[in-house]
Amino acid sequence: MVGRRLVLVGAGHAHLHLLRQASRLRTAGVDVTLIAPPRFQYSGLASGVLSGALQPEAAEIDIAALAAAFGVRHLPQPVIGIDRAARLVTVASGETKPYDRLSLNIGSVASDPYGLISQKDVWPIKPLAALLALRARLETLWARDRQTVRVVVAGGGHSALEIAASLCGLAERNGVRPDVTVIAPEPGASLPPSARTRLLAALTARGVIFQTGVVVGRSKGGCHMSDGTVCPCDFLVLAAGLAAPSLIADLNLPVDGDGRLRVRPTMQSVDDPAIFAVGDCAVIDGHERPATGVFGVRAAPIMLSNLAALGDGRPARLYRPQRKWLSIMDLGDDRGLALRGQFWSLGGPALRLKRYLDLGFVRRMRAPAPSNGE
Numbered sequence: 001m002v003g004r005r006l007v008l009v010g011a012g013h014a015h016l017h018l019l020r021q022a023s024r025l026r027t028a029g030v031d032v033t034l035i036a037p038p039r040f041q042y043s044g045l046a047s048g049v050l051s052g053a054l055q056p057e058a059a060e061i062d063i064a065a066l067a068a069a070f071g072v073r074h075l076p077q078p079v080i081g082i083d084r085a086a087r088l089v090t091v092a093s094g095e096t097k098p099y100d101r102l103s104l105n106i107g108s109v110a111s112d113p114y115g116l117i118s119q120k121d122v123w124p125i126k127p128l129a130a131l132l133a134l135r136a137r138l139e140t141l142w143a144r145d146r147q148t149v150r151v152v153v154a155g156g157g158h159s160a161l162e163i164a165a166s167l168c169g170l171a172e173r174n175g176v177r178p179d180v181t182v183i184a185p186e187p188g189a190s191l192p193p194s195a196r197t198r199l200l201a202a203l204t205a206r207g208v209i210f211q212t213g214v215v216v217g218r219s220k221g222g223c224h225m226s227d228g229t230v231c232p233c234d235f236l237v238l239a240a241g242l243a244a245p246s247l248i249a250d251l252n253l254p255v256d257g258d259g260r261l262r263v264r265p266t267m268q269s270v271d272d273p274a275i276f277a278v279g280d281c282a283v284i285d286g287h288e289r290p291a292t293g294v295f296g297v298r299a300a301p302i303m304l305s306n307l308a309a310l311g312d313g314r315p316a317r318l319y320r321p322q323r324k325w326l327s328i329m330d331l332g333d334d335r336g337l338a339l340r341g342q343f344w345s346l347g348g349p350a351l352r353l354k355r356y357l358d359l360g361f362v363r364r365m366r367a368p369a370p371s372n373g374e
């Protein structure tokens with residue numbers, strides 16, 4: 001019989017759902033432990049916090065309180081090692097925890113192919129706490145002498161453009177002229193062409209400069225491009241893609257080009273059925289999707305069913321992610337850009353819908369357990 005010790009690593013979108021449904025796992029005879037840092041920053045509201053429209057607390061979920069409310073044992077530590085042969089995880093304090101099944105929902109990190117993160121005044125787009133620190137630093141500098149801070153955003157995808165818009169919003173709220181340059185081979189290439197034109201025009205009108213290129217190096221007061229030119233820069237935000245945390249590579253299991261664990265539609269590793277993974281750190285064979293929170297949210301009920309099946313022996317369910325999904329960028333000035341397939345809409349209603357959905361998610365996840373169980 002399959003052992004029933006389930007260890008959840010990371011409190012990402014899917015695991016938040018599992019925590020709230022822990023009684024279902026317990027009823028199925030599964031013993032659950034969560035290992036994750038005690039606080040979680042919700043990415044859907046990160047740009048709203050960076051732009052100064054929201055306070056940091058608006059985006060935060062107290063994981064320790066949530067685990068306690070739903071009766072789940074919680075180790076408030078990052079996992080630093082996984083020994084698949086011995087079925088043991090090691091946390092930062094050195095403590096180890098045995099498992100029969102391990103589920104990973106540990107998100108992603110900023111891609112850094114040129115080793116820029118360790119350099120001075122480089123701010124990776126993840127973890128989201130780094131963006132909060134960036135806001136605090138800019139506000140301190142501006143409060144001191146209203147000096148202009150030249151910020152370069154390396155990357156031209158969805159998140160990079162949203163960060164550039166948020167930085168404009170933060171400068172505008174602080175009464176400072178934004179000085180933001182976006183450097184990418186083709187900014188906004190993943191957007192529908194008409195949406196791209198509209199968004200780039202809206203950002204240009206607020207002072208954003210777009211430059212074609214790839215940032216490969218950093219020195220005091222500048223960042224270096226692959227063609228040898230140097231762009232003046234005080235702060236560099238690294239937003240040129242996301243990759244799986246190194247813990248995934250350490251498993252020695254099949255991964256994709258971004259280091260994400262390859263899983264089956266049951267959310268189990270293609271090579272080790274004891275390892276489940278979901279969200280940004282995983283990719284379902286044949287159903288590759290970009291890194292966005294919605295897939296973890298939608299996969300969660302399937303994960304719950306499959307992990308409960310450890311105890312009650314029912315067959316595994318399959319998760320097939322949808323082909324189209326709604327995403328809404330926060331433009332930092334009370335407008336949003338909503339996208340679904342080729343359809344898009346830019347304006348106030350898009351941002352209001354985003355706030356409704358994102359604040360609603362955080363509120364639901366924070367809600368205490370009902371007194372009569374779940």
Ligand SMILES: Cc1cc2nc3c(=O)[nH]c(=O)nc-3n(C[C@H](O)[C@H](O)[C@H](O)COP(=O)(O)OP(=O)(O)OC[C@H]3O[C@@H](n4cnc5c(N)ncnc54)[C@H](O)[C@@H]3O)c2cc1C
Nearest residue numbers: 010011012013043044078079106107279280291292293296
């Ligand atoms: C600026 C920005 C804005 C974004 N906006 C949106 C948006 O509006 N909507 C959207 O859907 N997506 C958005 N995304 C994408 C989104 O961040 C990710 O797709 C989403 O957070 C992935 O969710 P997840 O469930 O995989 O993990 P996450 O939500 O990232 O959670 C991972 C959890 O694992 C924990 N963890 C990490 N390592 C360890 C470890 N070693 N041990 C234990 N715990 C660990 C972390 O502390 C965290 O609690 C945005 C991304 C960025 C960078």
